[in-house]
Amino acid sequence: MKPERIILGIDPGTNIMGYGLIKNQGTKINLLAFGVIQLSKYDNQALKLKKIFERVLNLIDEYNPDEVALEAPFYGKNVQSMLKLGRAQGVAMAAALYRSVPIFEYSPKKIKQSITGNGNASKEQVAAMLMSLLALKEKPKYLDSSDALGVALCHYFQKNPSTGGSSYSGWGQFVNKNPGRVV
Numbered sequence: 001m002k003p004e005r006i007i008l009g010i011d012p013g014t015n016i017m018g019y020g021l022i023k024n025q026g027t028k029i030n031l032l033a034f035g036v037i038q039l040s041k042y043d044n045q046a047l048k049l050k051k052i053f054e055r056v057l058n059l060i061d062e063y064n065p066d067e068v069a070l071e072a073p074f075y076g077k078n079v080q081s082m083l084k085l086g087r088a089q090g091v092a093m094a095a096a097l098y099r100s101v102p103i104f105e106y107s108p109k110k111i112k113q114s115i116t117g118n119g120n121a122s123k124e125q126v127a128a129m130l131m132s133l134l135a136l137k138e139k140p141k142y143l144d145s146s147d148a149l150g151v152a153l154c155h156y157f158q159k160n161p162s163t164g165g166s167s168y169s170g171w172g173q174f175v176n177k178n179p180g181r182v183v
Contacts, residue, residue: 003025003026004023004024004025004026005023005024005066005067006021006022006023006024006032006063006064006065006066006067007021007022007023007024007065007066007067007068007069007152007155007156008020008021008059008060008063008065008067008068008069008096008101008152009021009022009068009069009070009148009149009150009151009152009153009154009155010056010068010069010070010071010089010092010148010151011070011071011144011145011147011148011151012070012071012073012085012088012089012092013039013085013088013144014039014045014048014084014085014087014088015039015040016036016037016038016039016040016142016144017036017037017039017052017055017088017092017144017148018034018035018036018037018142018143018144018145018146018147018148018149019033019034019035019036019037019056019059019145019148020033020034020145020146020148020149020150020151020152021033021034021059021063021065021152022149022152022153022156024156024160029134029153029156031134031136031149032063033063034140034145034146034148034149035142035145036142036144036145037051037052037055039051039052045084045087048088049087049088049091052088052091052092052095053091053092053094053095056091056092056095056096057095057098057099060095060096060099060101061099065101066101066102067101067102067103067104067155067159068092068093068096068101068102068103068104069103069104069105069106069151069152069154069155070089070092070093070103070104070105070106070151071089071105071106071107071108071111071147071148071151072089072105072106072107072108073085073086073089074107074108104155104158104159106151106154106155106158110154111126111147111150111151111154112125112126112150114150114153114154114157114158115129115130115150115153115154116129123143123146123147124143126143126146126147126150127139127140127143127146130146130149130150130153131146134149
């Protein structure tokens with residue numbers, strides 16, 4: 001695996017889709033960008049999917065990530081909502097595959113567990129932990145963007161070759177074992 005790796009994390013959505021990009025250089029994790037793709041202004045579902053595909057392609061072309069990590073859909077009771085969310089995720093996956101970027105999926109519980117140490121943590125707890133660890137100056141306007149950043153960091157933890165295959169229950173454990181690795 002190369003010494004530098006860029007990971008694009010995506011939190012799929014049909015009204016707001018979050019994205020977060022991190023770069024792993026040696027033993028450092030740097031924040032490249034994070035934000036949201038606003039889709040609520042489009043009333044046509046097909047147009048929303050087209051915009052997701054185009055924007056994810058733009059992010060891939062701009063940052064050239066080595067891997068894309070997505071939050072897997074959770075199981076809900078509203079079948080129509082699940083169908084729309086699955087389509088949004090599928091279109092984001094298709095954009096990555098179109099550019100030959102490998103994709104990985106993580107459950108919401110796995111993401112929360114890897115960031116906070118608690119698989120039942122709230123979105124606010126995940127955002128607070130990310131703010132602390134990545135020295136973010138202010139809380140993100142949309143938690144979808146911090147969720148996407150959490151997806152990217154979860155993937156880093158799962159695939160980081162320098163951990164020797166170790167898994168960590170959260171950032172706290174990682175930082176305790178690797179104090180010089182977080183900038």
